[in-house]
Amino acid sequence: MSKSVSPKIRFNRCTDAWGQRKLYEVAEFNPKSELPEVFEYVDLESVVGTEMVSYRTEMRETAPSRAQRLAQTGDVFFQTVRPYQRNNYLFVKPDNNYVFSTGYTQMRPKIDADFLMCFLQTDSFVKVVLDNCTGTSYPAINSNDLSNLEIALPVSEDEQKRIGSFITSFDNLITLHQRKLEKMKTVKKSLLEKMFPRNGSNIPEIRFSGYAGGWKQQKMGDMTGFITGKPFSNELAIDGKYIVMDMGSVSQEGKRIEYKKTNEARDMLQENDLVMPKDDIGGGLIIGRTAYIPSNNHYVLGDHVYRLRFNDVNGRFIHYQINSDYIREQIMPLVTGSAQLGLSSKNINDICLNIPSIDEQNKIVYLLDTVDNLIDFYQFKLEKLKDIKKAFLDKMFVKVEV
Helix, strand or coil, X not given: CEEEECCCCCCCCCCCCEEEEEHHHHEEECCCCCCCCEEEEECCCCXXXXXXXXXXXEECXXXXXXXXXXXXXXXXXXXXXXXXXXXXXXXXXXXXXXXXECCEEEEEECCCHHHHHHHCCCHHHHHHHHHCCEXXXXXXXXXXXXXXXXXXXXXXXXXXXXXXXXXXXXXXXXXXXXXXXXXXXXXXXXXXXXCCCCCCCCCCCCCCCCCCCCCEEEEHHHHEEEEECCCCCCCECCCCXXXXXXXXXXXXXXXXXXXXXECCCCCECCCCCEEEECECCCCCCCCCCCEECCCCCXXXXXXXXXXXXXXXXXXXXHHHHHCCHHHHHHHHHHCECCCCCECCHHHHHHXXXXXXXXXXXXXXXXXXXXXXXXXXXXXXHHHHHHHHHHHHHHHHCCCCCC
């Protein structure tokens, strides 16, 4: 071991300098094995982050040619194609019938497996890997080049285990919150499907007690008036007083984005307004999607979007209904254009929705808002945990010297 170094923060009583070794010195690469007759196949889409999210059963005779890496408990699988995604997996199952794609390099550690797994996720190591990749659209590194890269590690096995266990605890929390987030998104999707009428009916599948009778079908044009947004001359004013709701704001709803700002006080948006894309310049299927305006007066209408303003209908109720899969399926055939898709004002006016009493609207909105708040909470917790893990990876590991 050479090139003595030390991390920024350490556990108590850990004082020995770290050193650097080649990866092939601390792990056996792609060990040979006999594949079972039937196995669970793990391809490049099966691992997200540090979690295995799927696999499929294959027969040895008919399995893809890339199914070659038979997993053993404690093996580390490193994604060699697009490694910047960091979809790497530490196999901890007791099973002996999981086979990974050759899109992963298999490492059988001679050091603490958790420590090795965590080191492979550090920014500094990923950068070194990318510097040694070939290809642009699908950068990849071969197993031989990967094995010759260096790892910085402590001499003490106990320190390796303590670091690996500490960082892995964040992976476990991240996985837990990711599952909670996905569960709440599934709950919301189910509610959107069942709380609004479908397939020509005017009565939803599930309903709050005390409500009966069919919902009234109304055209969007009978419930709302709308205007088309225009561009601002100084949208990127750093000290802008108003947030611009434009195509980017709508298409990125639910994600962290940097809103454009302006000091021009025109086309002010109000609570209960909806903003809908006028066209599809973003390249995604965002036509018909709406964004709801929060309860403050700091938003103005931007370019390539419509503003929908309602009088006797809860705008947030329309927001949830129009973003349900069933309504979006009805909206998509109304899209016109070839090079640039879009919804005309006439087509928006002709969209038919089923509307209950305002009291029932409000109850539906309250329930869906509660679910949305939980989704936001789990998303926030997830992002914070990822940030904390990233900070510890940076401070508890030593950057490799190349």
